[in-house]
Amino acid sequence: MRTPGIxxxxxxxxxxxxxxVLWILVAAAxxxxxxASRRWWLPPLASVHGAEVDRLFYLxxxxxxxxxxxxxxxxxxxxxxxxxxxxxRAASWHEHRxxxxxxxxxxxxxxxxxxxxxxxxWARIHQPAPAGALTVEVTAEQFGWRVRYPGPDGKFxxxxxxxxxxxxxxxxxxxxxxxxxxxxxxxxxxxVVNRPVRxxxxxxxxxHSFFLPHFRIKQDAVPGMTVEVWFTPRSTGEYPLACAxxxxxxxxxxxxQVRVVSPEELERWLQEKRG
Amino acid sequence: MSTHTAHVAAAHKESFLRRYxxxxxxxxxxxxxxxxxxxMAAVGGVLAMLIRLQLGWPxxxxxxxxxxxxxxxxxxxxxxxxxxxxxxxxGFGNFLIPLQIGARxxxxxxxxxxxxxxxxxxxxxxxxxxxxxxxxxxxxxxxxPPLSALKEAAPGSGLGQxxxxxxxxxxxxxxxxxxLNYITTVLTLRTRGMSMLRLPLTIWALFxxxxxxxxxxxxxxxxxxxxxxxxIAGTSFFLPAGLIVGxxxxxSAGGSPLLWQHLFWFxxxxxxxxxxxxxxxxxSDILSTFSRKPIxxxxxxxxxxxxxxxxxxxxWGHHMFVSGMSPWLAMGFMTTTLIIAVPSAIKTFxxxxxxxxxxxxxxxxxxxALGFISLFVTGGLTGIFLGSPTIDxxxxxxxxxxxxxxxxxxxxxxxxVFAGTYYWFPKMFGRMMNERLGRWHFWLTxxxxxxxxxxxxxLGIAGMMRRIxxxxxxxxxxxxxxxxxxxxxxxxxxxxxxxxxxxxFFWSLFRGEKAPVNPWRANTLEWTAPSPPPHGNWGETLPTxxxxxxxxxxxxxxxxxxxxxxxxxAPVAGGAGPDGPHVGRSPVEDARRGPNAPDQVDxxxxxx
Numbered sequence: 045m046r047t048p049g050i051x052x053x054x055x056x057x058x059x060x061x062x063x064x065v066l067w068i069l070v071a072a073a074x075x076x077x078x079x080a081s082r083r084w085w086l087p088p089l090a091s092v093h094g095a096e097v098d099r100l101f102y103l104x105x106x107x108x109x110x111x112x113x114x115x116x117x118x119x120x121x122x123x124x125x126x127x128x129x130x131x132x133r134a135a136s137w138h139e140h141r142x143x144x145x146x147x148x149x150x151x152x153x154x155x156x157x158x159x160x161x162x163x164x165x166w167a168r169i170h171q172p173a174p175a176g177a178l179t180v181e182v183t184a185e186q187f188g189w190r191v192r193y194p195g196p197d198g199k200f201x202x203x204x205x206x207x208x209x210x211x212x213x214x215x216x217x218x219x220x221x222x223x224x225x226x227x228x229x230x231x232x233x234x235x236v237v238n239r240p241v242r243x244x245x246x247x248x249x250x251x252h253s254f255f256l257p258h259f260r261i262k263q264d265a266v267p268g269m270t271v272e273v274w275f276t277p278r279s280t281g282e283y284p285l286a287c288a289x290x291x292x293x294x295x296x297x298x299x300x301q302v303r304v305v306s307p308e309e310l311e312r313w314l315q316e317k318r319g
Numbered sequence: 320m321s322t323h324t325a326h327v328a329a330a331h332k333e334s335f336l337r338r339y340x341x342x343x344x345x346x347x348x349x350x351x352x353x354x355x356x357x358x359m360a361a362v363g364g365v366l367a368m369l370i371r372l373q374l375g376w377p378x379x380x381x382x383x384x385x386x387x388x389x390x391x392x393x394x395x396x397x398x399x400x401x402x403x404x405x406x407x408x409x410g411f412g413n414f415l416i417p418l419q420i421g422a423r424x425x426x427x428x429x430x431x432x433x434x435x436x437x438x439x440x441x442x443x444x445x446x447x448x449x450x451x452x453x454x455x456x457x458x459x460x461x462x463x464p465p466l467s468a469l470k471e472a473a474p475g476s477g478l479g480q481x482x483x484x485x486x487x488x489x490x491x492x493x494x495x496x497x498x499l500n501y502i503t504t505v506l507t508l509r510t511r512g513m514s515m516l517r518l519p520l521t522i523w524a525l526f527x528x529x530x531x532x533x534x535x536x537x538x539x540x541x542x543x544x545x546x547x548x549x550x551i552a553g554t555s556f557f558l559p560a561g562l563i564v565g566x567x568x569x570x571s572a573g574g575s576p577l578l579w580q581h582l583f584w585f586x587x588x589x590x591x592x593x594x595x596x597x598x599x600x601x602x603s604d605i606l607s608t609f610s611r612k613p614i615x616x617x618x619x620x621x622x623x624x625x626x627x628x629x630x631x632x633x634x635w636g637h638h639m640f641v642s643g644m645s646p647w648l649a650m651g652f653m654t655t656t657l658i659i660a661v662p663s664a665i666k667t668f669x670x671x672x673x674x675x676x677x678x679x680x681x682x683x684x685x686x687x688a689l690g691f692i693s694l695f696v697t698g699g700l701t702g703i704f705l706g707s708p709t710i711d712x713x714x715x716x717x718x719x720x721x722x723x724x725x726x727x728x729x730x731x732x733x734x735x736v737f738a739g740t741y742y743w744f745p746k747m748f749g750r751m752m753n754e755r756l757g758r759w760h761f762w763l764t765x766x767x768x769x770x771x772x773x774x775x776x777x778l779g780i781a782g783m784m785r786r787i788x789x790x791x792x793x794x795x796x797x798x799x800x801x802x803x804x805x806x807x808x809x810x811x812x813x814x815x816x817x818x819x820x821x822x823x824f825f826w827s828l829f830r831g832e833k834a835p836v837n838p839w840r841a842n843t844l845e846w847t848a849p850s851p852p853p854h855g856n857w858g859e860t861l862p863t864x865x866x867x868x869x870x871x872x873x874x875x876x877x878x879x880x881x882x883x884x885x886x887x888x889a890p891v892a893g894g895a896g897p898d899g900p901h902v903g904r905s906p907v908e909d910a911r912r913g914p915n916a917p918d919q920v921d922x923x924x925x926x927x
Binding site: 058059062065066069072073076077080083084085086087096097100101104105107108111112115116118119122123126127128132133134135136137138139140143144147148151152155156158159162163165166167169170185186204205206208215248249250251253255257258260261262263264266267268269271284286287288289290291292293294295296297299 | 384385388457458459463464465466469472473474559560561562563564565568574575576577610611612613614615616617619641642643646647649650653654656657660661664665667668669671672673674675676677678679680681686689692693696697700701703704706707708709710712713715716717758762765766769773774777778780781782784785786787788789790792793794795798799802869871872873874879
């Protein structure tokens with residue numbers, strides 16, 4: 045029977061070409077990743093819990109990387125080895141209980157281990173913030189971050205949309221004494237090195253996302269909700285705050301700046317702002 | 320039976336309008352869906368090129384930020400809903416279901432026609448949004464409110480967003496008509512001998528896909544109508560109190576933006592399986608045909624499709640790990656996400672085992688099927704990063720996610736579409752596609768996809784956010800620009816190589832070599848009908864099924880394939896396992912289905 049479309053004599057060569065290209069791809073992916081890890085990689089770590097996030101990332105990368113290489117190479121090997129021009133029959137082999145049980149169990153076990161480790165770290169990250177943490181409120185708006193420190197009383201004043209004005213962008217209730225000493229900045233965040241910081245994430249208009257890439261922190265800012273995240277900065281320096289959730293035409297310019305400083309420097313800066 | 324022949328003849332005398340435009344023939348409707356979706360793929364593809372133009376050269380592309388966001392939104396919307404969903408279920412589903420189960424048409428041909436004819440209005444409404452004041456929506460394909468709910472929030476959140484919601488609502492109704500039809504057809508119109516466990520995996524996949532669509536899309540429809548009400552009727556389903564947008568106070572109260580995310584992803588996650596299950600089915604069948612070997616682990620493959628279908632309804636929260644949802648819920652969604660990875664892995668191992676000790680014949684459909692496996696593995700593995708909420712903190716809403724879903728869902732599904740096209744084109748149009756052009760198309764697309772999407776993982780790891788107009792304002796993202804240029808150039812090559820496919824498709828339509836009935840020497844029923852099949856698909860009698868669809872390389876059989884219609888001869892030595900799905904039709908089935916199943920089918924067709 046004539047079978048257009050199948051060039052039988054080509055079966056071998058084309059199959060081998062596919063296999064070889066696939067192997068080259070695997071090598072390119074591996075080399076590419078090694079190259080990228082030197083130039084285009086996780087931003088330098090600046091938080092304590094981030095070490096655990098990174099460890100998990102590298103473990104997952106090692107396991108998935110290994111599976112990626114093995115499966116792609118095996119796919120190539122099978123196509124290379126069993127591409128056949130003309131004649132002969134394939135094996136009539138289409139069930140193997142032991143093999144199937146094995147690969148199902150191995151997959152399930154590896155995934156269970158990986159995900160349980162992830163779950164444990166996740167649970168630790170979401171423990172309540174330790175006492176003595178610095179508290180900062182960050183309110184997102186199109187397209188900037190209003191940052192509020194509670195002042196010496198340690199309390200934030202009440203807010204309400206009816207009080208919002210150009211001079212009072214957060215709408216702090218002028219009648220609330222707790223709000224009198226609150227300090228509000230735009231896109232300017234300061235944390236203290238090695239002191240846990242509790243960030244209350246809010247939004248005035250649409251959904252934004254409070255993303256500190258160097259601190260391994262991301263939390264959506266949802267209007268109508270106040271969501272708390274906490275972490276401990278571990279090295280001084282300047283870091284970007286980015287918006288990670290599409291929030292409108294200025295999404296890409298919604299940048300803030302984080303400075304991790306000594307306790308004295310923070311105090312001096314807060315006083316300056318109050319004064 | 321002669322009345323049926325008369326009916327067939329009468330159908331052939333129908334006017335051009337009835338035969339090709341307002342047709343109730345599943346094959347014509349399938350091809351209409353296919354070609355319309357292909358047009359939308361071209362639109363979505365051009366938008367992708369514009370996105371890459373901007374990201375490759377952010378200073379000098381001439382694209383405004385709101386236009387950029389409109390392109391991003393419409394690229395995603397079109398590719399997911401108006402191309403992949405429609406071409407896989409509307410196109411291939413319509414064409415293949417009756418032909419592979421041995422039916423003359425769908426259970427409800429009129430509903431089927433109606434389903435298609437809702438598609439062009441949906442397209443017109445969607446594309447109209449480009450031309451209204453404010454332009455197309457800016458809120459992404461996920462349309463998170465309040466951004467998508469308030470016209471003050473973005474230029475595209477004006478009339479453009481309203482049109483987007485109306486268009487989606489129309490299209491969802493089309494999907495629901497289609498799904499009802501596919502489910503009913505598979506359950507009631509299978510020909511004599513076609514038990515559920517003799518269905519090709521393509522049909523199993525399309526069947527489960529239809530169940531997913533039927534259960535998931537109504538939720539999005541409801542959510543879309545609620546959002547529409549928030550926009551035009553003053554309700555506050557998704558809007559909390561106290562919103563201040565652009566200095567203006569919004570009089571909303573009591574709604575929740577997270578409610579939309581729950582409703583959206585309750586559809587959204589089954590939706591990605593709507594896009595990947597049919598290609599998994601196509602690839603299983605194509606792999607088996609060109610390996611000349613039965614698919615490995617047929618029953619487990621069926622069970623995996625069903626398991627994935629079920630689990631896809633309880634994993635949606637993994638899109639919301641950092642959304643503000645309770646972190647303890649994340650633990651539950653993390654667990655279900657882990658479980659759904661297992662049937663996906665099993666399918667991959669089964670495909671590999673199918674290739675083991677095969678006699679592989681390389682052709683364009685087979686190359687795309689093999690490419691599918693490679694892409695699915697790559698994209699599936701990166702899903703393990705994102706399924707872990709801890710790692711997701713860093714990678715969520717970065718280009719790592721873009722890379723992940725472009726491999727596992729977009730590219731893999733696209734490869735399913737291409738594999739299916741090259742494989743079934745002869746049956747759809749009676750001509751072969753050009754093999755040489757097909758291979759060029761494969762190589763450029765396969766390498767183009769890796770070159771475009773693999774480096775996006777690095778962008779994401781380095782912290783580049785999704786949907787940003789330019790990363791250059793961030794000092795830590797500036798060093799990524801060479802990568803962005805590389806990605807853009809690869810994307811242009813990838814886009815341009817699709818012209819080879821377009822040329823091959825239309826050239827072969829008119830000039831391709833005439834196709835025989837069964838060019839690939841395959842077993843499933845569509846290959847027993849003429850190429851292309853006439854109205855009613857088969858002549859006087861419908862085929863009777865005697866075996867499963869995977870009798871390839873049965874020892875001692877005269878050929879290396881045995882079509883499903885070939886009766887089990889008493890001594891096919893060692894051919895089939897003692898109790899495999901490929902033994903003769905059981906008396907139980909006879910009793911259940913009755914001896915006159917084919918006649919019932921005829922009546923249905925006549926009734927139209």
